[in-house]
Amino acid sequence: MAGLFDKQAETYLQARPTYPSEWYSxxxxxxxxxxxxWDVGTGNGQAALGVAEHYEQVIATDVSEGQLSFAMPHPRVRYVHTPESMTEDEMVALMGGENRVDLITVATAVHWFxxxxxxxxAKRLLRKPGGIIAVWTYNDVVVGPEFNTISERLREKLSHFRSADANYAIDGYRNLPFPFESVGLGHEGQPMQLEIPKELLFEGYLKLVKSSxxxxxxxxxxxxxxxxxxxxELESSWGGPSEVRTVTFKVFMLAGTVAK
Structure with missing residues (x-):
């Protein structure tokens, strides 16, 4: 995935939703x-900041220097560029050794890994017992029946240029391998379903599309x-450029721990 989101890094920051604080609690x-x-594939730190409210230190990593250039600072978050050339042992050393990480989060990124x-x-790094890994993604934005009918045609055209890895996200992580023991927050084959409401102007919707x-x-x-x-056509169905719509991002989460 290196470089995949570099060109639209600033648009990504502006368009993508933040995740509810209740999730981190x-x-x-x-x-x-x-x-x-450890927040993996942190991008601009959208998840890392929420995680930092509950953990003494967050190491937030990404292969994209472009994304990290827009990362939002926080006193407990350390951003690190991790090129694809980094070895597993180097990653373990970065985290200070095995069995040290209490929480691993991957927000809308694990399908690229x-x-x-x-x-x-992850199994080497997670604290045993007591450490967990959580991955999540969103795959649809619900606006309203009329708009969704029109936007679905755009989604279909986008699908012809979508990487095969993105199919895990499109399927709501239902087919994503996840070899961890359930902690009651979704499990392999049956992710927990969540929602994120967000108010958007039409321009915000366009930026969301352009960030893909x-x-x-x-x-x-x-x-x-x-x-x-x-x-x-999209703008007319939206209600005009100044119309603020409440949209809903459909989210799918899997969380687990290393089996005993």
């Missing part, structure tokens, strides 16, 4: 200690999926 209640958390390697590393990897890949191939005609 819920996850923190399931860990036996609150010393160290080499899952076999990542899960092996599929949109950028299409544009690189000379295909502009947001033509003037498409934008006009």
């Amino acid at each position: 819920m996850l923190a209640a399931h860990t036996s200690h609150h010393s160290l958390a 080499d899952l076999t390697k990542f899960y092996k590393l 990897s599929a949109f950028v890949l299409a544009k690189e191939q000379g295909v502009d999926l947001l033509s003037e005609e498409v934008i006009e």
Whole structure:
């Protein structure tokens, strides 16, 4: 995934939703200690900041230097660029050794990872017993029946430029391998379903589309999926550029611990 979101890093920061504070309280209640958390694929730190409210230190890592350049500072968050060339042992050393991480979070990113390697590393790093890993993603934005009918046509066109790895997210992580013991917050094959409400102007919706990897890949191939005609149709259905709509992001979470 290195470089996949570099070009639209600023748009990503502006368009993507923040995650509810209750989620971090819920996850923190399931860990036996609150010393160290690792936010993987942190991007601009959207999840790291919430995690930092419950843990003494958060190491927030990403392969994208472009995303990290927009990371939001916090006194308990340490942002680290981790290129794909980093070895497993180097990652363990970065975390201070094995069995030290109380919480691992991956917000809307784990589907881009080499899952076999990542899960092996996660099992080395998680505190045993008492450490947990939580991954989540959103795959749809519900606006309203009329708008959703029109936007679905755009989603279909985007799908032709979507990486195969993104299918895990499109399927709501229902098919995502997750070899961890359930802690009651979703499990392999049956993620916990959550929602994020967010108020958006139409411009915000357009930025959301433009922040997707599929949109950028299409544009690189000379295909502009947001033509003037498409934008006009979407804007009319939205209710105009000044209309504020409450949209709902559909979220799917899996959380677990290393089996005894």
